[in-house]
Amino acid sequence: MKHVISVMVENEFGVLSRIASLFSGRGFNIESLTVAETEDKSISSMTIVTHGDENIIEQITKQLNKLINVIKVVELTESVQMAREMVLLKFAVNSGPKRLELLRLIEVYQGRVLELGVRSLIVELTGERAKIEAALDVLAPFAIKDMSRTGMVALARDSQKN
Amino acid sequence: MKEISGAQILLEVLQEQGVEVVFGYPGGAVINFYDHLPDYSCRHFLVRHEQAAVHAADGYARATGKTGVALVTSGPGATNTVTGLATASMDSIPLVVFTGQVPTPLIGNDAFQEADIVGITRPCTKHNFLVKRIEDLERIVNEAFHIAGSGRPGPVLVDLPKDILAGKCPKRKAVKASLKGYNPNYAGHPGQIQRAMEVILKAKKPVFYVGGGVVLADAAARLTELARALQIPVTTTLMGLGAFPEDDQLSLGMLGMHGTYRANMAVTESDVLVACGARFDDRVTGRVDTFAADAKIIHVDIDPTSISKNVDVDIPIVGDVGDVLDKMLELLKTSETETKAYAGGHDEWLAEVARWRDQHKLSYQQDDVIKPQFVVEKIGELTRDKNPIVSTEVGQNQMWAAQFFTFTQPRSWLTSGGLGTMGYGLPAAMGAQVAFPERLVIDIAGDGSIQMNSQELATVVQYNLPVKVIILNNGYLGMVRQWQELFFDKHYSSTTMNHAPDFVKLAEAYGALGLRAQRPDEVEPVLKQAFTHPGPVVVDIVVAAEENVYPMVPAGEAISNMLLV
Ligand SMILES: Cc1ncc(C[n+]2csc(CCOP(=O)(O)OP(=O)(O)O)c2C)c(N)n1
Ligand SMILES: [Mg+2]
Numbered sequence: 001m002k003h004v005i006s007v008m009v010e011n012e013f014g015v016l017s018r019i020a021s022l023f024s025g026r027g028f029n030i031e032s033l034t035v036a037e038t039e040d041k042s043i044s045s046m047t048i049v050t051h052g053d054e055n056i057i058e059q060i061t062k063q064l065n066k067l068i069n070v071i072k073v074v075e076l077t078e079s080v081q082m083a084r085e086m087v088l089l090k091f092a093v094n095s096g097p098k099r100l101e102l103l104r105l106i107e108v109y110q111g112r113v114l115e116l117g118v119r120s121l122i123v124e125l126t127g128e129r130a131k132i133e134a135a136l137d138v139l140a141p142f143a144i145k146d147m148s149r150t151g152m153v154a155l156a157r158d159s160q161k162n
Numbered sequence: 163m164k165e166i167s168g169a170q171i172l173l174e175v176l177q178e179q180g181v182e183v184v185f186g187y188p189g190g191a192v193i194n195f196y197d198h199l200p201d202y203s204c205r206h207f208l209v210r211h212e213q214a215a216v217h218a219a220d221g222y223a224r225a226t227g228k229t230g231v232a233l234v235t236s237g238p239g240a241t242n243t244v245t246g247l248a249t250a251s252m253d254s255i256p257l258v259v260f261t262g263q264v265p266t267p268l269i270g271n272d273a274f275q276e277a278d279i280v281g282i283t284r285p286c287t288k289h290n291f292l293v294k295r296i297e298d299l300e301r302i303v304n305e306a307f308h309i310a311g312s313g314r315p316g317p318v319l320v321d322l323p324k325d326i327l328a329g330k331c332p333k334r335k336a337v338k339a340s341l342k343g344y345n346p347n348y349a350g351h352p353g354q355i356q357r358a359m360e361v362i363l364k365a366k367k368p369v370f371y372v373g374g375g376v377v378l379a380d381a382a383a384r385l386t387e388l389a390r391a392l393q394i395p396v397t398t399t400l401m402g403l404g405a406f407p408e409d410d411q412l413s414l415g416m417l418g419m420h421g422t423y424r425a426n427m428a429v430t431e432s433d434v435l436v437a438c439g440a441r442f443d444d445r446v447t448g449r450v451d452t453f454a455a456d457a458k459i460i461h462v463d464i465d466p467t468s469i470s471k472n473v474d475v476d477i478p479i480v481g482d483v484g485d486v487l488d489k490m491l492e493l494l495k496t497s498e499t500e501t502k503a504y505a506g507g508h509d510e511w512l513a514e515v516a517r518w519r520d521q522h523k524l525s526y527q528q529d530d531v532i533k534p535q536f537v538v539e540k541i542g543e544l545t546r547d548k549n550p551i552v553s554t555e556v557g558q559n560q561m562w563a564a565q566f567f568t569f570t571q572p573r574s575w576l577t578s579g580g581l582g583t584m585g586y587g588l589p590a591a592m593g594a595q596v597a598f599p600e601r602l603v604i605d606i607a608g609d610g611s612i613q614m615n616s617q618e619l620a621t622v623v624q625y626n627l628p629v630k631v632i633i634l635n636n637g638y639l640g641m642v643r644q645w646q647e648l649f650f651d652k653h654y655s656s657t658t659m660n661h662a663p664d665f666v667k668l669a670e671a672y673g674a675l676g677l678r679a680q681r682p683d684e685v686e687p688v689l690k691q692a693f694t695h696p697g698p699v700v701v702d703i704v705v706a707a708e709e710n711v712y713p714m715v716p717a718g719e720a721i722s723n724m725l726l727v
């Protein structure tokens with residue numbers, strides 16, 4: 001089972017490696033990890049996507065909480081999370097019917113063309129993981145030259161709205 | 163305005179933290195500290211290897227309950243502390259270890275004697291720090307002590323670049339620890355405690371399973387009071403020895419791989435298991451799905467990660483075990499008649515436990531070679547009213563000490579339980595002896611282990627720390643040999659110790675007293691001589707070479723599945 005964990009940490013030297021070595025040292029999986037400063041510069045926010053059964057996820061959240069630099073750990077279950085991922089794709093396509101077809105598909109996925117060259121195209125896609133996965137499947141037949149994915153960022157929804 | 167150096171700030175803060183003793187070893191990166199050290203009241207003990215500095219601080223901490231302190235130089239000095247830190251980390255011992263570091267501008271340059279000790283020790287410390295600005299030094303040192311000694315205790319490392327120690331600061335601003343993300347929970351949840359008591363008072367076959375947490379929390383007396391009030395048998399882990407008096411009828415002794423028959427049977431058959439400050443280690447549980455399989459499990463621990471980690475728990479109680487026991491005792495007082503009725507109500511269980519006690523007692527045959535168990539029993543007999551502190555090395559010596567010594571006091575037993583560190587016993591004994599110069603401190607050693615830190619004989623002689631090292635000399639890495647005998651067809655590959663030094667001469671070379679016993683009738687006089695000698699002593703006791711530790715639960719099997727003698 002996939003789980004999304006949001007972690008607030010003190011923005012201190014070495015904190016990322018503490019989290020990473022906790023996962024590797026205890027044999028937990030990290031599928032993706034994103035980190036950035038929050039509006040308070042002394043605090044960073046991390047979104048970790050991991051998988052495991054209930055016991056493992058419980059251990060992960062407890063072990064994260066145990067780290068001195070970790071301020072808050074929230075497991076974001078599917079119903080309460082707002083999650084997005086972004087991917088940048090570079091295609092090698094000349095102008096021609098192939099390119100037109102590609103542009104149409106990109107539109108279907110609400111992608112944005114960031115750079116349009118003679119022989120290449122750079123596109124940005126943002127959305128839920130499932131949408132990104134679906135888009136990548138559909139776009140696979142076009143020669144994807146390069147790709148960069150952010151991994152998931154997530155926030156808890158306002159609980160009132162649930 | 164008066165200027166003060168980083169080294170002086172450190173020494174002042176140590177003083178304010180009440181640090182009386184530092185175990186250490188100098189080097190280029192920490193010369194500034196040593197330069198100012200004589201101006202301050204804390205006593206420094208110069209060890210002969212940095213690993214021993216950390217073990218000594220650890221022995222000091224276990225015996226006193228205070229936070230132990232060690233200080234070493236950068237690079238190799240720092241890396242030599244790793245085993246000591248891992249040992250303390252596994253057993254939750256409060257330490258603050260200071261390491262020198264190359265000057266901040268050189269960090270990351272592969273400078274002379276540089277090691278990324280913060281990176282290296284991240285997984286074997288409770289937390290660690292690199293001090294990057296002299297203004298942060300005081301706060302960090304205070305935070306280090308706070309973290310080490312609170313919650314579930316553990317070792318904290320503080321890395322001190324040379325320019326921080328040498329640098330000057332106009333004046334000290336008293337800065338306290340400020341840790342947003344650290345707030346251990348001490349108070350057990352009253353509702354959970356109430357539920358736990360209800361379950362306990364309905365139990366037909368209850369057992370207390372007590373670990374090192376009860377010793378660390380200084381809760382042994384309360385545990386003893388509760389167990390006696392309810393007449394519930396108590397088994398302790400290796401780390402919990404001393405938390406309940408073993409001369410009490412309710413004592414089951416130690417459980418687990420080399421536990422007693424009665425302890426392992428009682429836990430297996432129990433219907434309610436009350437785990438206090440214990441963490442269901444694999445050496446305790448054996449095959450997990452058979453461990454107390456029919457019991458409701460109540461688990462009291464200050465560390466939430468310990469709960470339901472290896473074994474599913476029915477009633478978790480996160481908190482200081484002392485606080486939880488207080489609240490349990492409180493509940494008993496309000497229902498005194500119920501308590502009395504209960505305490506008298508499970509005689510059948512106590513009778514069954516007594517039968518197990520008589521069935522397979524810990525035993526050995528003493529013939530014309532000295533049996534190691536006999537030596538441990540003799541040590542116990544000769545020191546009964548001396549309130550000794552006993553440390554051990556690792557291996558058979560450790561297990562025989564655990565089995566055949568009668569533990570009645572907490573904080574009198576120093577052993578590397580979680581990591582199983584050979585070479586721990588002598589430096590740990592040294593640290594305890596520093597704390598208690600008047601008490602008898604004994605290291606029950608093996609011929610292999612003692613060679614891992616025997617250089618510390620120089621330290622004990624230098625400071626006249628009258629530690630007694632009793633070597634159970636079987637000429638083998640005995641515990642490994644035992645596994646080879648039982649599970650590898652007696653293939654004694656690399657476990658013979660036939661090039662050991664003459665331990666009597668070794669003691670003498672360091673200026674200690676060396677003694678030897680080779681026949682059973684020599685054991686008592688030699689031990690007596692050792693215990694009355696005013697200085698450090700090494701006693702080489704030539705014991706039966708192929709004696710085994712029994713009972714033994716083969717790794718991964720149910721603990722009721724014991725190989726008996
Ligand atoms: C530092 C370290 N290295 C290796 C081991 C593995 N080990 C466990 S017990 C043991 C044998 C110890 O021999 P000795 O000190 O003579 O004790 P005995 O078992 O013979 O009493 C060894 C090698 C260990 N526990 N620690
Ligand atoms: Mg041996």
